[in-house]
Amino acid sequence: MTTNQSTAARYAVFGHPIAHSLSPRIHTAFAAQTGIALEYTAIDAPPAQFAAILDAFAAGGGRGGNVTLPLKEAAFALCAQVSERARIAGAVNTLVRNDGQWHGDNTDGAGLVRDLTGRQGLDLRGRRALLLGAGGAARGVAPALLDAGVLELVVVNRTPERADALVDALGQPGRAHSRYWDDLADQGDFELIVNATSAGRSGDAGFNAPFTLVNSRTLAVELNYGEVAIPFLAWARAAGCRDVVDGLGMLVEQAAEAFELWHGVRPDTGPVYEALRAQNARLVTAD
Ligand code: ATR
Numbered sequence: 001m002t003t004n005q006s007t008a009a010r011y012a013v014f015g016h017p018i019a020h021s022l023s024p025r026i027h028t029a030f031a032a033q034t035g036i037a038l039e040y041t042a043i044d045a046p047p048a049q050f051a052a053i054l055d056a057f058a059a060g061g062g063r064g065g066n067v068t069l070p071l072k073e074a075a076f077a078l079c080a081q082v083s084e085r086a087r088i089a090g091a092v093n094t095l096v097r098n099d100g101q102w103h104g105d106n107t108d109g110a111g112l113v114r115d116l117t118g119r120q121g122l123d124l125r126g127r128r129a130l131l132l133g134a135g136g137a138a139r140g141v142a143p144a145l146l147d148a149g150v151l152e153l154v155v156v157n158r159t160p161e162r163a164d165a166l167v168d169a170l171g172q173p174g175r176a177h178s179r180y181w182d183d184l185a186d187q188g189d190f191e192l193i194v195n196a197t198s199a200g201r202s203g204d205a206g207f208n209a210p211f212t213l214v215n216s217r218t219l220a221v222e223l224n225y226g227e228v229a230i231p232f233l234a235w236a237r238a239a240g241c242r243d244v245v246d247g248l249g250m251l252v253e254q255a256a257e258a259f260e261l262w263h264g265v266r267p268d269t270g271p272v273y274e275a276l277r278a279q280n281a282r283l284v285t286a287d
Contacts, residue, residue, distance in 0.1 A: 008037040010061050011262065014045045014054065014075070015068035022276060023066050026255045029275075030267035038263075050074050058097060064262045065095040066255070072106075072136045079104035088143045088169050091136040094258040105261060108137065109144025111254030112194075112223070112247075117148065119249050119273065122219055124192060125149035130213060133196035134162035134178075137223050141196060142170055150192060156181050158197070189215040193236070200228035207231040214239040223247040225280065248280060249273055 013023035019042065027040040045053045050071050057065065067075040072091035076082060079092055080101035086092050092104030116122045129150040131138055134157035145153055153176045157163035163178035170176045179187055190213055199207065201224065214220075220236030222229040225248040236244045252273045260266045 008039040009063045010057070011038055011040045011064045011066075012043045012057060012062060013040075013066040013068060014043050014050065014071055016044055016046050016050075016070060018042045018044045018068070021068065022251065023068075023255060026252060026272055026276075027259060029272045030256065030259045033267050033271075034263065034265045036263050036265065045071060047071060047074060051078055054078060054095075054102070058102070063097045064258070066258055067093050067095065069136075072140075075102075076104055078102060085109060085143050089136070089139040090169070091140055093140065093254065094261060096261055105258075106140050107254040107257035107261070108140035108250070109142070109147075110257050111252075112141050112221070112250040113144045113148045114253040114257075115249035116219070116221065116245065119253075119269075120243070120245055122243060126151050127191035127217075127219070128189070129153045129192040129194065130187070130190040131155045131194050131196060132209075133157055133198070134159070134166045135196070135198065137198070138194075138196035139166055139169070141194065141223065142166060142176070145192075145194070146170060146172060146175060151175070152177070154179055154187060154190070156184060156187075185210040185212060187213065189213055189218070191215065191217045192219050192221070193241070194221045194223065195232040196223050198224075200224055200231050205231070207235040209235065209239075211239040214241050216240075217242055219243040219245065221245045221247075223250060225251065246280075248276060252276065 013021050021042045024040050024042050031038045075092040082104040086104045086106040089106045094105040094107050096103045127150050155163045155166050155178045167176045167178045218241040220241040222232045225246040229246045252269045256267050256269045
């Protein structure tokens with residue numbers, strides 16, 4: 001079914017910059033697959049203008065949005081209601097227009113877990129997990145990792161206070177702990193290491209952490225994809241991680257979670273992921 005621009009409901013992804021976002025392509029593919037008429041665009045929103053841009057979008061019939069860097073915390077603040085997982089994250093990546101208000105959710109964690117357990121066929125249960133970073137991305141995935149049954153979650157961040165705050169928000173003192181980055185060598189080994197820092201995006205060359213973090217079962221996950229993911233993925237391979245996964249599958253799965261929230265239909269992510277993966281060498285931005 002082709003979309004009818006005059007009646008199609010309006011959706012968009014907001015970010016700054018946004019030109020390279022894959023979300024319009026992903027949602028347009030989901031819409032074609034499920035026969036749902038929608039228009040999905042990428043809207044550049046400088047942080048200072050985001051609230052006004054979102055208001056104008058709603059006034060023009062906008063029914064839902066995705067939010068990416070650097071606006072996820074701002075989106076959280078603009079919502080009348082948020083889901084529990086968005087509240088813990090303090091960040092919103094999915095907006096739903098309901099009764100003239102924005103409702104916020106965060107599908108990043110569910111998307112990550114679905115990619116790892118579904119597409120990659122990996123079992124997260126019982127794994128000792130290390131989460132690197134405590135920004136919006138880390139806060140989005142941490143609750144889902146606990147829900148997925150990891151044994152323990154150790155959070156390490158360059159600024160330790162943010163790791164402490166994340167662990168407090170998780171509310172599971174028996175399972176989630178913060179540690180200092182400088183003490184990584186004393187933390188033993190992990191079966192799951194998730195890089196949720198933006199170090200690769202800031203152009204920092206290389207990623208450094210002790211190889212002693214890795215054991216023969218370690219799954220290493222980078223939440224970014226494309227060129228910015230390369231330093232951590234290279235470290236993970238050099239350290240001998242058994243499985244190494246980038247964030248492309250998570251991107252597609254978090255989009256599917258959002259699509260289901262909006263339209264009540266779960267799309268088949270397989271073909272969309274395969275098409276993007278085939279072009280991954282050309283993808284250079286995080287979404
Ligand atoms: P995002 O939404 O991608 O999480 P963010 O909220 O700005 O973006 O968080 C960026 C994360 O990457 C933070 O954990 C940040 O550490 P700080 O809290 O200390 O700033 C981390 N980060 C960024 N650059 C880094 C670097 N060069 N080395 C280590 N951590 C870095």
